[in-house]
Amino acid sequence: MKKTVSCIIFCLCGFLVCSQNRITGVFEDIDTNEQVSLWGFNGFETYCIDSTYTNETGSFVLNYSPNDYGMGYLSDKNKNSFFIILSGETIELKGGSIGFPSTIEIPRGNENILYDQYASEHLKREQTLSAWVYLKKIYSSDSLFSTHTVPQTAIENEIKRIKAEDNAFLSGLPQNSFISWYLPVRKLVSSVSTIAQYRHEEIPRAISEFRKINYTDLRMQKSGLLGQVIESHFWLIENSGSSIDSVYSEMNLSIDSLINNIVYDKKLLNEITNYLFKLLEQHSLFQASEYLALKVLNEAACTLDEDLEKQLESYRSMKIGNIAPNIIFSGDIYAPGFYNENLPKQLSELESPFILLVFAASWCPHCPGELSTITRTYQKWKNQGVEVVFISLDEDPGVFQNFASVFPFISICDYKKWNSKVVNDYHVFATPTFFLLDNNREILLRPNSATQMEAWVDWFLIQNKN
Numbered sequence: 302m303k304k305t306v307s308c309i310i311f312c313l314c315g316f317l318v319c320s321q322n323r324i325t326g327v328f329e330d331i332d333t334n335e336q337v338s339l340w341g342f343n344g345f346e347t348y349c350i351d352s353t354y355t356n357e358t359g360s361f362v363l364n365y366s367p368n369d370y371g372m373g374y375l376s377d378k379n380k381n382s383f384f385i386i387l388s389g390e391t392i393e394l395k396g397g398s399i400g401f402p403s404t405i406e407i408p409r410g411n412e413n414i415l416y417d418q419y420a421s422e423h424l425k426r427e428q429t430l431s432a433w434v435y436l437k438k439i440y441s442s443d444s445l446f447s448t449h450t451v452p453q454t455a456i457e458n459e460i461k462r463i464k465a466e467d468n469a470f471l472s473g474l475p476q477n478s479f480i481s482w483y484l485p486v487r488k489l490v491s492s493v494s495t496i497a498q499y500r501h502e503e504i505p506r507a508i509s510e511f512r513k514i515n516y517t518d519l520r521m522q523k524s525g526l527l528g529q530v531i532e533s534h535f536w537l538i539e540n541s542g543s544s545i546d547s548v549y550s551e552m553n554l555s556i557d558s559l560i561n562n563i564v565y566d567k568k569l570l571n572e573i574t575n576y577l578f579k580l581l582e583q584h585s586l587f588q589a590s591e592y593l594a595l596k597v598l599n600e601a602a603c604t605l606d607e608d609l610e611k612q613l614e615s616y617r618s619m620k621i622g623n624i625a626p627n628i629i630f631s632g633d634i635y636a637p638g639f640y641n642e643n644l645p646k647q648l649s650e651l652e653s654p655f656i657l658l659v660f661a662a663s664w665c666p667h668c669p670g671e672l673s674t675i676t677r678t679y680q681k682w683k684n685q686g687v688e689v690v691f692i693s694l695d696e697d698p699g700v701f702q703n704f705a706s707v708f709p710f711i712s713i714c715d716y717k718k719w720n721s722k723v724v725n726d727y728h729v730f731a732t733p734t735f736f737l738l739d740n741n742r743e744i745l746l747r748p749n750s751a752t753q754m755e756a757w758v759d760w761f762l763i764q765n766k767n
Contacts, residue, residue, distance in 0.1 A: 321364040321365070321366055322364065322365050322366070322367075322387070322389055322390065322391060322392075323362060323363070323364055323391050323392070324339065324362070324363040324364075324365070324375075324385070324391075324392045324393075324394070325360070325361070325362050325363075325391075325392070325393050325394070326360065326361050326362075326363075326375075326393070326394040326395065327358065327359055327360045327394070327395045328355070328359045328361075328394075328395070328396060328397060328398050328399065328405075329359055329396070329397055329398075330359075330397045330398040330401075330404075331355050331359045331377070331398050331399070332355070333355060333356065333357045333359070334354050334355060334356075335354065335355045335377065335378055336352060336353070336354055336377070336378055337352070337353055337354070337355060337361045337363065337375060337376070337377055337399070338351070338352040338353075338363075338375070338376050339351045339352070339363045339365060339373055339374075339375055340373055340374050340375075340376060341365070341369045341371065341372075341373045341387065341523065342371060342372055342373070342522070342523055342524060342525040342527075343522060343523065344522050344527055344569075344572055345527055345528055345572060345576060347525075350363075350364075350365050350366075350369050350373065350387075351363045351364050351365060363375075365387050367389060369387050369523075370387055370388065370389060370479065370523060371386075371387055371479065371519075371520060371522075371523025371524055371525075372384065372385075372386060372387070372479075372483065372523060372524050372525045372526075373385055373386075373387045374525075375394075375399055376399065377398070377399040377400065379400060381398075381399045381400040382399070383399045383402050383405060384525075385410075385413055385416075386410075386412045386413050386416055386479055386480055386483070388412045388413075388478065388479045388480070390410050390411060390412065390413075391409060391410065392407070392409060392410035392413055393407065393408045393409035393410065394406070394407060394408075395408065411475075412475075412478055412479060412480045415474060415480055416480055416483075416484070419470060419471075419484055422467075422470070423467060423470075423488065426463050426466065426467050427492075427495065429463060430460065430463050430464070431495060431499060433456055433459055433460050433463070434460065434499050434500060435499070436456055437453070437456050437457065437460065440452060440453045440456060441453065467488075471484055471485055471488075479520060482518075482520050483520070483524055483526075486514070486521075486524070486526055486530065487526065489507065489510050489511065489530075489533075490526060490529050490530055490533045492507065493507065493533045493536060493537045496537065497536075497537055497540045497541065497542075501541075501542065504537065504541050507537060508534070508537060508538060508541075508551065508555070511530070511533070511534040511537070511555065512534075512554070512555055512558040512559075514530060514562075515562060516559065516562050516563050516569060516573060517562065517563060517566055517569060527573075528576065531559075531573070531576060531577055531580065532580060534555060535552060535555065535577070535580065535581070535584075535586075535589075538551045538552050538555065539552075539584065539586065549586075549588045549589055549592075552581075552586065552589040552592070553589070553592050556577075556589065556592055556593050556596055557596065559573070559577070560574070560593075560596050560597060560600065564600050567604050570597070570605075571605060571606045571609055574593065574597050574605075574609060574613075575609050575612075577593060578590055578593055578594070578609075578612065578613070581593065582749055583749070585749060585753060587621070587747060590616065591616045591620050591621070593613075594612075594613040594614075594615075594616035594617060595616065595617055597613055598610075598613050598614065598617055608730065611728065611730040612730050612731070614728055615727075615728035615729070615730060618728050619727060619728055619736065619744060619747070620744070621744050621745065621746065621747065622743065622744065623743070623744050624741070624742050624743055624744075625658075625727070625736060625738050625742045625743075625744055626723075626726040626727065626742075627647055627648050627649050627742070628647060628648040628658075628690075628692070628713075628723050628726075629646070629647045629722075629723075630645060630646055630647055630648075630713050631713075631715045631722075632713060632714050632715030632716060633698065633701065633702070633713065633714050634711065634712070634713045635702075635705050635706060635708070635711070635712040635713075636711045636712075637708075637709050637710070638709070639711075645711070648690065648742070649742070651688055651690075651740075652740065653686055653687065653688035653740065654686035654687075654739065654740050655685075655686055655687040655688070655737060655738065655739060655740070655745070656687070656688050656689075656690060656737070656738045656739075656740075656742075657675075657682070657687055657688070657689045657690070657735060657736070657737050657738075657748075657754060658690050658692060658727070658735065658736040658737075658738065659671070659672065659675065659689060659690070659691045659692065659733060659734075659735055660692050660694065660724065660727065660729045660732055660733060660734040660735075661691060661692075661693065661694070661732050661733040661734075662693055662694040662695050662718075662732050663693075663695050663700055663701070663703075663704040664695070665694075665732040665733060667732075667733060668732055668733050669704075671733045671750065671751045672691065672708065672733075672751075674751035674752065674755070675689060675708075675710070675751050675754075676707070676708055676709060676710075678751070678755055678758075679709050679710055680709070681758070682754075682758055685758055685762040685763060686762070687758060687762075688710070688711070689710035689711065690710065690711045690712075690713070691705065691708060691710060691711065691712040691713070692713055692714070692721075692723055692724070693705060693712060693713065693714035694714075694718050694719065694721065694724065694732060695714055695716065695718075696716050696717075696718050697716070698714075698716065701714045701716070735747065735748040735749070735750075735751075735754065737754065737757070
């Protein structure tokens with residue numbers, strides 16, 4: 302019986318060893334007993350796969366499993382990174398240190414050798430290609446050179462040759478390998494700034510390639526590229542040089558292709574929608590964020606997390622052009638500039654041409670700064686016909702009094718926090734939240750900050766009057 306158990310344990314240990322893949326490294330300039338960690342990617346997140354310490358010769362060994370298949374990176378105590386492909390092969394590294402990737406060689410690990418080779422060669426090709434494209438524009442547009450057809454032909458041929466050489470390298474990669482999937486996507490992401498600045502003719506093709514990406518592919522989740530792909534895709538559309546209407550039209554098409562791809566994957570749908578929604582908001586692309594919100598909410602097949610659903614529902618119920626609900630000023634109110642007899646009891650009693658509603662709280666990390674900015678600019682806004690109403694989500698009367706008593710605009714609080722009627726009526730899910738209304742309570746703008754509101758005042762009100 303003991304012999305049988307020992308045999309089983311031995312076989313099990315052998316299986317676990319075999320199921321592990323190894324990375325060995327020797328770095329000359331690394332300290333003895335310095336920690337080296339191996340990290341992997343899972344969607345937008347990173348996780349630690351293994352960690353160890355170097356010996357007196359700077360050597361270390363790290364292990365990874367088949368579940369870590371994809372892109373990874375090594376990190377040292379200074380948080381320097383060296384990226385590697387975790388494709389199930391044994392990898393050997395040697396060189397100076399992680400902090401100087403150019404000193405590192407890869408004696409073993411076929412996919413990593415190819416990755417390192419392409420990274421070096423592609424950079425040189427891109428730099429040379431940009432130079433030829435620049436010369437092509439000069440020879441085609443400058444009258445001093447445009448009559449010389451021979452160099453024009455030579456330039457065109459060299460551009461084609463460089464592109465063909467790069468494509469030939471990618472086509473020659475081992476089929477079904479991770480690198481054969483990864484490098485074309487990495488190339489697409491890294492090319493967007495150059496395309497937007499110098500190679501405008503490639504913009505439609507690049508956008509089309511982004512729309513073809515399968516976000517449900519496990520390789521995408523393990524690549525570390527998920528956020529970069531989304532950001533590069535929409536950055537390229539935003540910076541394509543098209544009219545604002547064309548930009549929003551293209552973004553809507555891209556949103557359609559993306560959501561249709563992930564709509565049946567609940568986890569992915571929630572993660573990507575949340576990421577893209579925040580990205581569009583940060584770039585003040587509110588028409589696109591509204592389109593995304595309505596697109597996702599109208600998809601019957603999807604199940605949304607409660608917080609995300611509230612966030613998107615805010616855009617459906619409180620979108621620009623809708624009439625905002627009236628607000629009864631219940632609880633405590635501070636209204637400098639108003640006498641008791643004419644103290645407003647509800648929002649509809651304010652006669653200002655424009656009203657900025659600010660949902661905020663003393664406990665919100667960003668709210669005090671936003672309210673301070675509004676305080677500094679309030680008189681200028683007031684002179685331009687903008688009144689401010691601060692709706693506090695505080696719960697303690699003493700805290701609210703100390704917080705709001707210094708503000709020169711109207712401040713109200715019913716101490717019900719997220720259960721407040723006005724908070725629910727306006728579908729507020731985070732602080733600070735802003736709504737700009739006209740005197741009929743039509744929603745004109747949903748600013749993402751006091752700075753954006755200041756820009757609106759300067760441009761729409763002051764500039765237009767001049």
